[in-house]
Amino acid sequence: xxxxxxxxxxxxxxxxxxxxxxxxxxxxxxxxxxxxxxxxxxxxxxxxxxxxxxxxxxxxxxxxxxxxxxxxxxxxxxxxxxxxxxxxxxxxxxxxxxxxxxxxxxxxxxxxxxxxxxxxxxxxxxxxxxxxxxxxxxxxxxxxxxxxxxxxxxxxxxxxxxxxxxxxxxxxxxxxxxxxxxxxxxxxxxxxxxxxxxxxxxxxxxxxxxxxxxxxxxxxxxxxxxxxxxxxxxxxxxxxxxxxxxxxxxxxxxxxxxxxxxxxxxxxxxxxxxxxxxxxxxxxxxxxxxxxxxxxxxxxxxxxxxxxxxxxxxxxxxxxxxxxxxxxxxxxxxxxxxxxxxxxxxxxxxxxxxxxxxxxxxxxxxxxxxxxxxxxxxxxxxxxxxxxxxxxxxxxxxxxxxxxxxxxxxxxxxxxxxxxxxxxxxxxxxxxxxxxxxxxxxxx
Amino acid sequence: xxxxxxxxxxxxxxxxxxxxxxxxxxxxxxxxxxxxxxxxxxxxxxxxxxxxxxxxxxxxxxxxxxxxxxxxxxxxxxxxxxxxxxxxxxxxxxxxxxxxxxxxxxxxxxxxxxxxxxxxxxxxxxxxxxxxxxxxxxxxxxxxxxxxxxxxxxxxxxxxxxxxxxxxxxxxxxxxxxxxxxxxxxxxxxxxxxxxxxxxxxxxxxxxxxxxxxxxxxxxxxxxxxxxxxxxxxxxxxxxxxxxxxxxxxxxxxxxxxxxxxxxxxxxxxxxxxxxxxxxxxxxxxxxxxxxxxxxxxxxxxxxxxxxxxxxxxxxxxxxxxxxxxxxxxxxxxxxxxxxxxxxxxxxxxxxxxxxxxxxxxxxxxxxxxxxxxxxxxxxxxxxxxxxxxxxxxxxxxxxxxxxxxxxxxxxxxxxxxxxxxxxxxxxxxxxxxxxxxxxxxxxxxxxxxxxxxxxxxxxxxxxxxxxxxxxxxxxxxxxxxxxxxxxxxxxxxxxxxxxxxxxxxxxxxxxxxxxxxxxxxxxxxxxxxxxxxxxxxxxxxxxxxxxxx
Numbered sequence: 001x002x003x004x005x006x007x008x009x010x011x012x013x014x015x016x017x018x019x020x021x022x023x024x025x026x027x028x029x030x031x032x033x034x035x036x037x038x039x040x041x042x043x044x045x046x047x048x049x050x051x052x053x054x055x056x057x058x059x060x061x062x063x064x065x066x067x068x069x070x071x072x073x074x075x076x077x078x079x080x081x082x083x084x085x086x087x088x089x090x091x092x093x094x095x096x097x098x099x100x101x102x103x104x105x106x107x108x109x110x111x112x113x114x115x116x117x118x119x120x121x122x123x124x125x126x127x128x129x130x131x132x133x134x135x136x137x138x139x140x141x142x143x144x145x146x147x148x149x150x151x152x153x154x155x156x157x158x159x160x161x162x163x164x165x166x167x168x169x170x171x172x173x174x175x176x177x178x179x180x181x182x183x184x185x186x187x188x189x190x191x192x193x194x195x196x197x198x199x200x201x202x203x204x205x206x207x208x209x210x211x212x213x214x215x216x217x218x219x220x221x222x223x224x225x226x227x228x229x230x231x232x233x234x235x236x237x238x239x240x241x242x243x244x245x246x247x248x249x250x251x252x253x254x255x256x257x258x259x260x261x262x263x264x265x266x267x268x269x270x271x272x273x274x275x276x277x278x279x280x281x282x283x284x285x286x287x288x289x290x291x292x293x294x295x296x297x298x299x300x301x302x303x304x305x306x307x308x309x310x311x312x313x314x315x316x317x318x319x320x321x322x323x324x325x326x327x328x329x330x331x332x333x334x335x336x337x338x339x340x341x342x343x344x345x346x347x348x349x350x351x352x353x354x355x356x357x358x359x360x361x362x363x364x365x366x367x368x369x370x371x372x373x374x375x376x377x378x379x380x381x382x383x384x385x386x387x388x389x390x391x392x393x394x395x396x397x398x399x400x401x402x403x404x405x406x407x408x409x410x411x412x413x414x415x416x417x418x419x420x421x422x423x424x425x426x427x428x429x430x431x432x433x434x435x436x437x438x439x440x441x442x443x444x
Numbered sequence: 445x446x447x448x449x450x451x452x453x454x455x456x457x458x459x460x461x462x463x464x465x466x467x468x469x470x471x472x473x474x475x476x477x478x479x480x481x482x483x484x485x486x487x488x489x490x491x492x493x494x495x496x497x498x499x500x501x502x503x504x505x506x507x508x509x510x511x512x513x514x515x516x517x518x519x520x521x522x523x524x525x526x527x528x529x530x531x532x533x534x535x536x537x538x539x540x541x542x543x544x545x546x547x548x549x550x551x552x553x554x555x556x557x558x559x560x561x562x563x564x565x566x567x568x569x570x571x572x573x574x575x576x577x578x579x580x581x582x583x584x585x586x587x588x589x590x591x592x593x594x595x596x597x598x599x600x601x602x603x604x605x606x607x608x609x610x611x612x613x614x615x616x617x618x619x620x621x622x623x624x625x626x627x628x629x630x631x632x633x634x635x636x637x638x639x640x641x642x643x644x645x646x647x648x649x650x651x652x653x654x655x656x657x658x659x660x661x662x663x664x665x666x667x668x669x670x671x672x673x674x675x676x677x678x679x680x681x682x683x684x685x686x687x688x689x690x691x692x693x694x695x696x697x698x699x700x701x702x703x704x705x706x707x708x709x710x711x712x713x714x715x716x717x718x719x720x721x722x723x724x725x726x727x728x729x730x731x732x733x734x735x736x737x738x739x740x741x742x743x744x745x746x747x748x749x750x751x752x753x754x755x756x757x758x759x760x761x762x763x764x765x766x767x768x769x770x771x772x773x774x775x776x777x778x779x780x781x782x783x784x785x786x787x788x789x790x791x792x793x794x795x796x797x798x799x800x801x802x803x804x805x806x807x808x809x810x811x812x813x814x815x816x817x818x819x820x821x822x823x824x825x826x827x828x829x830x831x832x833x834x835x836x837x838x839x840x841x842x843x844x845x846x847x848x849x850x851x852x853x854x855x856x857x858x859x860x861x862x863x864x865x866x867x868x869x870x871x872x873x874x875x876x877x878x879x880x881x882x883x884x885x886x887x888x889x890x891x892x893x894x895x896x897x898x899x900x901x902x903x904x905x906x907x908x909x910x911x912x913x914x915x916x917x918x919x920x921x922x923x924x925x926x927x928x929x930x931x932x933x934x935x936x937x938x939x940x941x942x943x944x945x946x947x948x949x950x951x952x953x954x955x956x957x958x959x960x961x962x963x964x965x966x967x968x969x970x971x972x973x974x975x976x977x978x979x980x981x982x983x984x985x986x987x988x989x990x991x992x993x994x
Contacts, residue, residue: 036965036966038774038965040770040771040772040773040774041769041770041771042580043578043579043580043581044575044578044579045771046548046550046862046864047550047571047575048550048861048862048966049551067473067531068472068473068474069472069473070472071472071554084473084474084475087475088473088475091475091476091609092527092530093526093527093613095526095527096526097526123571123574127574127575127578131578134578143770143773144774145770145771145772145773145774145775146774147774147775147965149965149966175774176774177773177774179770179773179778183778183782239775239965239967258629258630258668259629259668259670259673259675260630260666260668260675260677262993264673264675265673266670266671266672266673267670267671267673268670276993276994365777365903365904366901366902366903366904367901368899368900368901369899370899370910370912370932370989371930371989371990371991372675372677373674373675374990374991374992374993375993376989376991378899378901378910378932379901380901380903380904380908382777382903382904399903399908401901401903401908401910401934403910403932403987403989405991405993407993407994408991408993411994438934438987439908439910439934439985440908441903441905441907441908442780442905442907442908442936443777443780443903443904443905443906443907443908444905
């Protein structure tokens with residue numbers, strides 16, 4: 001049931017629109033089927049499944065809007081869902097930020113956002129992958145905690161102005177923390193894919209296990225400014241805030257124009273067009289990139305296309321709501337799904353080879369905003385922090401707390417490695433000088 | 445949309461318009477009137493629950509529990525003079541948890557019929573048996589007597605869902621107007637309300653019907669100096685509470701004056717949103733020109749609405765037994781307060797530090813009659829005279845620390861998620877000697893007074909933390925000496941709690957709350973309160989967080 005074909009989905013949506021008495025009506029179907037397994041102490045702790053299709057109906061009378069949802073699709077339920085949306089709309093206040101629904105749109109055609117291998121995952125497959133991971137840790141006398149989550153699904157949209165959209169998607173994410181039995185070493189690895197056939201839990205477990213064993217008996221270094229190599233998982237997290245995601249989330253035109261963003265200009269306006277980062281920094285989005293294939297339309301039906309956010313250090317585009325684009329007279333650019341930071345050909349290992357003195361950071365954790373004015377964030381290193389000398393990892397070091405801004409970080413750029421996928425983005429490892437560690441942590 | 449984006453009000457402005465659903469706060473969007481319709485009759489729920497329990501036993505379960513849940517919520521969002529969104533949600537279904545072949549299994553269904561319940565129960569048993577094949581040790585449950593047919597309700601005075609939506613909108617817009625009149629450039633405000641109608645039954649012989657209410661008003665005021673490009677925000681000093689709409693009706697007896705010279709007001713069991721919005725706008729403007737802190741060691745005087753979050757992070761999470769044992773290692777992390785650490789009997793804090801875990805305190809977010817595995821709730825010591833004496837446990841953990849009783853800390857955010865160990869209310873006992881906040885400040889030579897929550901970050905074993913706040917005041921020679929900015933303190937948990945020098949008395953005691961505390965994979969939210977009186981910590985490391993960007 002969860003993955004309806006385009007014909008099935010649009011058939012339901014057509015029926016929904018035929019029940020509408022509102023001035024405007026938009027209906028969206030979201031379907032998802034998948035499951036998860038969680039393990040800790042080398043045993044499965046919980047597991048669950050998801051199999052659901054839900055319909056969202058938005059009805060509008062003039063500038064009043066109402067939304068209702070349901071997850072059954074017989075005529076009576078559909079009719080009642082439309083009626084509820086209309087009742088809520090009649091009660092709602094007028095929205096001063098009303099925008100008429102979009103008419104027909106042209107969307108890119110994605111060949112890679114959905115993979116059959118991911119849709120075909122069974123509970124046995126999950127148990128086998130996590131089982132292989134736990135077996136490796138048992139063999140090495142290490143303790144692991146892991147999470148495997150996968151889903152395949154579709155989104156379909158249709159409205160009374162003629163807009164029609166449909167796309168299938170799939171994704172799998174896995175993360176693992178491996179610890180030594182004495183509690184003095186910890187390592188982490190994570191990966192995510194559209195296509196589950198690329199996934200190998202044992203390979204990722206090996207990486208985390210090596211980091212756990214290698215990080216035992218860490219030495220303390222004085223806090224201060226250090227050259228660091230931040231691995232991709234230290235720049236973007238799959239379950240927490242992160243420095244690079246914080247930067248990308250701050251590219252909102254309205255916040256900048258309203259004066260409450262690092263992109264706000266003294267005296268008014270925003271800093272689009274200014275060079276704010278090292279000239280090697282180029283970040284763009286492309287929903288058709290085969291490594292991170294994404295939806296080709298946004299939640300409100302706007303097309304997602306290839307767009308450059310930062311080019312050679314210059315801010316090129318800001319995303320915006322349709323209302324703000326119209327009010328401010330600026331390009332109507334939706335917030336993207338994933339993004340790609342351009343990089344070179346060097347792996348993290350190559351970056352280490354080229355480093356005289358520095359610190360390798362596997363992962364940053366509990367990252368929280370400190371000052372939105374400068375995009376200053378704090379957080380800590382975790383699960384594998386190592387001292388580098390003369391191109392080699394010398395010894396593990398105790399974890400640090402950092403206080404740093406991604407803006408400052410991307411001005412202190414020493415080298416960019418080869419991008420890899422993290423949480424739906426392509427992120428290169430970065431070598432950064434003068435990264436600010438402000439205190440030590442005893443945490444392992 | 446991620447939970448943290450949902451909670452952050454300023455980021456929400458445009459994106460939340462007509463948001464169809466929010467994880468942890470979703471459900472089917474309904475007409476507000478639907479929230480007042482009664483749920484299933486208790487007799488019907490008992491029959492449905494028995495269908496699930498019998499099916500589970502027939503399929504081979506040695507234990508089963510069923511939760512039939514109707515989860516109602518409503519949120520109202522406004523900014524400046526306009527309503528952004530009003531959403532009323534309902535989610536109804538049942539979750540069935542079983543032990544078969546010594547292993548847990550769980551399944552949920554929204555087909556709340558005898559047949560639907562039986563099918564889900566059978567699926568839960570099937571999953572348990574499949575997982576049993578890779579399980580090394582059987583689940584051991586602490587014994588729990590059945591309570592028969594019982595019920596419990598949050599002792600509210602006014603059901604928030606009975607208050608017309610228009611009244612709520614009017615209140616938020618009035619608060620916005622106060623902020624704008626007093627110099628705010630922008631203001632976002634919101635009101636969240638939750639009602640959990642939960643029915644629990646288990647093979648132990650319990651049939652427990654509960655009706656639980658929570659509420660949270662919140663706002664964020666922004667002041668901007670266009671010429672310099674500087675902007676500052678001041679968040680509401682409200683708390684999420686386990687109360688009804690009476691929390692929104694201010695009462696004089698619930699107000700306690702903040703330190704002389706600050707204009708601050710502390711709120712106990714009711715909140716004056718208009719008064720706080722007025723002060724917030726003035727303070728947001730004042731923050732634009734406040735002096736930047738000189739980093740160094742300061743004695744900190746921490747308001748309960750700030751200290752609650754520090755208690756939450758550095759004691760609440762650190763003493764959850766599942767974290768201590770490694771069950772959260774891949775996400776939230778573990779804890780320094782291991783069984784081995786506890787056995788050393790080292791001081792967690794000074795003698796002033798007495799921490800109580802509680803699931804019964806009226807007005808608190810964690811108060812319930814019974815937890816989500818049928819354990820009657822109570823109160824117990826976590827830290828006594830500075831020493832760690834116990835953890836927070838559920839039924840399948842008690843035996844690991846040599847106990848045979850759960851603490852009643854099991855919770856699930858909905859019928860469709862499996863229940864697991866969540867934090868109880870964790871609170872600092874007030875001091876026994878008479879002491880007001882002004883008495884406390886009068887003895888501080890060089891210090892900083894902090895109120896409200898700010899930036900917070902702590903490591904995965906709960907050693908090193910950094911906390912900001914909403915407003916900061918310098919204390920010089922026993923007196924408040926003006927507002928300061930760019931303050932954050934960095935501490936080590938044990939050093940911090942050992943530097944606790946004094947706690948104000950009961951008259952200053954208030955509850956702080958966390959409405960969307962996240963834990964687990966997939967992540968679930970829960971709500972929990974932390975009570976304290978204003979507390980002094982000596983010689984804490986304060987950093988300056990101001991930076992320059994190009």
